[in-house]
Amino acid sequence: MDQKRFAKSLRRNMTDAERILWRQLRAHRMLGRKFRRQQPVGPYIVDFVHFGARLIVECDGGQHNESAADQRRDTWLRAQGFTVLRYWNHQILNETDHVLEDILNSLPPLPQPLSHEGRGE
Template sequence: MARQFPPLARRRARAMRQDATDAEAILWSYLRNRCLNGFKFRRQVPIGPYIADFVCHDRRLIVELDGFQHAGDEADLSRDRYLVSLGYRVLRFWNQEVYQSPDAVACHIVEVLEGRA
């Protein structure tokens, strides 16, 4: 059965997919079409009151990209606690990490997906 999200959340997620940051576009090129060792990811997925950047539902993994405006952000900690309470593991990367070393970011994600990290 398909998940039902409030229309506002679906519209906002769709708008966020169409207006991706450069870092999101770079990482999505690694995650889309099962390119990352066959794991399926979706992007800008509504989960409860939040929209997660990238989600692998099979492995209950959420990948978030953050700009420096998120440094020490209590809202991010609260959001992570909520997502963890639903059984997800949350990985956070700085946008700068994706710009400088996208292969390293992708490798770390694979390690987590395969239970090696």
């Protein structure tokens, strides 16, 4: 299966934790920042990504318990300039507000709008 079709199948079969986090990210809880879900990035498909902020958020179940594959993946993604945040499913399900606050704090500040003087009006 090619990467795009695989990403689409992951979007259709999200875990409960991924579904909850996606609802929150999509509800513009991140000050209008646009996240994408189940996106190909190089040879990997990441759970959530904000390309402008170069931020990746991964939702991990027990199968990710400090795996060597995840370490290689994170090393590659960081070498491409991404910050990678990983949360266990139980954190997302039970501490959603804390996870969202952590993600928000990891985003760079939005640029300030230009004043009237800076707009040339």
